[in-house]
Amino acid sequence: MSTSLVLASKDYRDDYVRALREGFRRGDQSRMKPGAIDKIDADFDRFLAELTKQTGDILLPNGKLVLRVPQDMCWLVDDRTFIGETSIRYRLNDWLFQIGGHIGYGIRPLYQRQGYGKLILKLALARLKAGGVDRALITCYDHNIASAKVIEANGGSLDNIIDDPRGGGKSRRYWIEL
Numbered sequence: 001m002s003t004s005l006v007l008a009s010k011d012y013r014d015d016y017v018r019a020l021r022e023g024f025r026r027g028d029q030s031r032m033k034p035g036a037i038d039k040i041d042a043d044f045d046r047f048l049a050e051l052t053k054q055t056g057d058i059l060l061p062n063g064k065l066v067l068r069v070p071q072d073m074c075w076l077v078d079d080r081t082f083i084g085e086t087s088i089r090y091r092l093n094d095w096l097f098q099i100g101g102h103i104g105y106g107i108r109p110l111y112q113r114q115g116y117g118k119l120i121l122k123l124a125l126a127r128l129k130a131g132g133v134d135r136a137l138i139t140c141y142d143h144n145i146a147s148a149k150v151i152e153a154n155g156g157s158l159d160n161i162i163d164d165p166r167g168g169g170k171s172r173r174y175w176i177e178l
Helices: 010-022 034-042 044-051 094-100 116-130 145-153
Strands: 004-007 057-059 065-067 071-078 081-089 103-107 135-141 157-163 170-177
Touching: 004 116, 010 034, 010 044, 010 071, 010 081, 034 044, 071 116, 081 116, 094 135, 103 116, 116 135, 116 145, 135 145, 145 170
Parallel strands: none
Antiparallel strands: 004 071, 057 065, 071 081, 081 103, 135 170, 157 170
16 A cells, blocks of 8 residues: 555554554654553554544634644555644634644644655645645644744745744744645
8 A cells, every 4th residue: 555645534544553653743743652552552542533523613722712723634654554644724713813724734743854844745735625625724833943834845935934822932924836
C-alpha cells in the first residue's frame, strides 16, 4: 500500500495510540499526558467519535462558544502505519479566520523531516479543493520555521503576521490559491 490520506478510523487504533505515546500532537496542541492516552486507549471508539464530531459547540480559549464548522479529520497512513493527522475545514468561523485556518496538521515524531509535512498538506489542499474551496488559509506560529516552510512549499503566500489571541506569540497567516 502506498501512503494515502484516509478518514480517521479505528482501523489504525493501535498505531495511533503508539504515536500518542511517542509524543505525537497536531499543530500547537500540547503533548498528551500518559493518563489521557490511557483513557483514549481504553475507549478508542468514544475518542474517535469526539474527534470526528460534526455538530455542537466548541469552547474557544477565550471562553466563547462557537458552532463547529464542517470538517474532515484525516490520517496520513502507509499500510497499518499512522504517519500524521490533518483537520480539513470547509468553511471558517471568525476564530478560524483569525488563527486556525482551513487546515491544521501534524506529523508523528518518527516521521518528521522526511517530507511528510509537505505531503499531508498537499493532499489536504486537494481534498479541500474537491470540497469546493478555492482559496485556503493556513496558519502557524511565527517561530515554527518547519511549518512555514511546508506551507510555502505548497504555494503559501504570507498575508500577515499577527499577535496570537491565545497569547502564544506571533502567528503567520498564509493564503494558498487552489
